[in-house]
Amino acid sequence: MSDITATKSELRRQLRAARRALPPATQHQARDRLSHTVTQLPDWHLLQRIGLYLAADGEIDPSLLAEQLLTEGKQVYLPVIQDDKTLQFGRWQGSADELIANRYGISEPRPESTRAATATLDCICLPLVAWSETGKRLGMGGGYYDRTLADLSGPLRVGLGYEMQREDALPGDAWDVDLDFVATEAALYRCRT
Ligand SMILES: Nc1nc2c(c(=O)[nH]1)N(C=O)[C@@H](CNc1ccc(C(=O)N[C@@H](CCC(=O)O)C(=O)O)cc1)CN2
Ligand SMILES: Nc1ncnc2c1ncn2[C@@H]1O[C@H](COP(=O)(O)OP(=O)(O)OP(=O)(O)O)[C@@H](O)[C@H]1O
Numbered sequence: 001m002s003d004i005t006a007t008k009s010e011l012r013r014q015l016r017a018a019r020r021a022l023p024p025a026t027q028h029q030a031r032d033r034l035s036h037t038v039t040q041l042p043d044w045h046l047l048q049r050i051g052l053y054l055a056a057d058g059e060i061d062p063s064l065l066a067e068q069l070l071t072e073g074k075q076v077y078l079p080v081i082q083d084d085k086t087l088q089f090g091r092w093q094g095s096a097d098e099l100i101a102n103r104y105g106i107s108e109p110r111p112e113s114t115r116a117a118t119a120t121l122d123c124i125c126l127p128l129v130a131w132s133e134t135g136k137r138l139g140m141g142g143g144y145y146d147r148t149l150a151d152l153s154g155p156l157r158v159g160l161g162y163e164m165q166r167e168d169a170l171p172g173d174a175w176d177v178d179l180d181f182v183a184t185e186a187a188l189y190r191c192r193t
Pocket of ligand 2: 138140141142144150
């Protein structure tokens with residue numbers, strides 16, 4: 001195992017435990033505030049096709065945001081894991097019937113759901129374990145988002161996370177994709193590289 005891989009694993013272990021330990025009231029308040037900070041993205045009202053995720057493992061919860069987008073008539077897509085460890089994005093219209101649990105126990109759109117070519121999404125909101133103001137992201141370790149977004153310049157990449165997940169510096173590998181913005185419960189950050 002490389003030093004970077006070992007450092008990433010240790011950081012993942014600590015921060016995953018820390019976010020799972022947040023009191024439910026804190027998590028709910030963050031969920032409510034997140035829908036304000038994300039909508040401060042430039043030209044937010046012009047974004048029509050948006051990739052979100054369903055919160056797992058203590059992740060900051062974009063469900064209120066999803067509700068808002070669906071009410072406004074926008075298209076919401078969720079990640080569907082593939083055998084080659086990439087993601088497809090499946091349309092979600094807000095009902096549990098459209099979903100089925102994947103091998104990690106995370107609900108995702110059923111196989112028959114409409115898929116969007118990833119490059120045609122206007123914005124992808126990425127779950128994360130840790131983030132930095134320079135736009136570095138540490139994920140759950142599957143490399144799904146990194147593989148899917150490598151060589152793809154279209155969709156705006158917006159990490160969603162708690163303030164407590166911010167790190168001054170993150171161990172980086174060459175394949176890690178950088179974030180354009182990070183939205184937390186407190187603010188929207190434009191990442192400079
Ligand atoms: N909410 C959410 N959905 C998502 C992601 C995510 O990070 N968050 N993903 C982002 O990529 C993909 C799923 N990636 C995941 C990668 C690792 C684990 C995980 O818990 N791994 C276990 C090992 C379990 C096993 O291998 O069976 C672990 O680390 O303990 C979960 C999801 C697609 N959907
Ligand atoms: N573009 C890529 N091509 C091939 N392999 C990749 C690519 N990106 C990542 N990987 C592989 O995926 C594995 C996990 O990468 P990493 O630890 O950076 O995941 P992560 O960003 O935390 O996960 P995720 O994106 O799923 O949230 C690494 O072993 C790496 O070799």
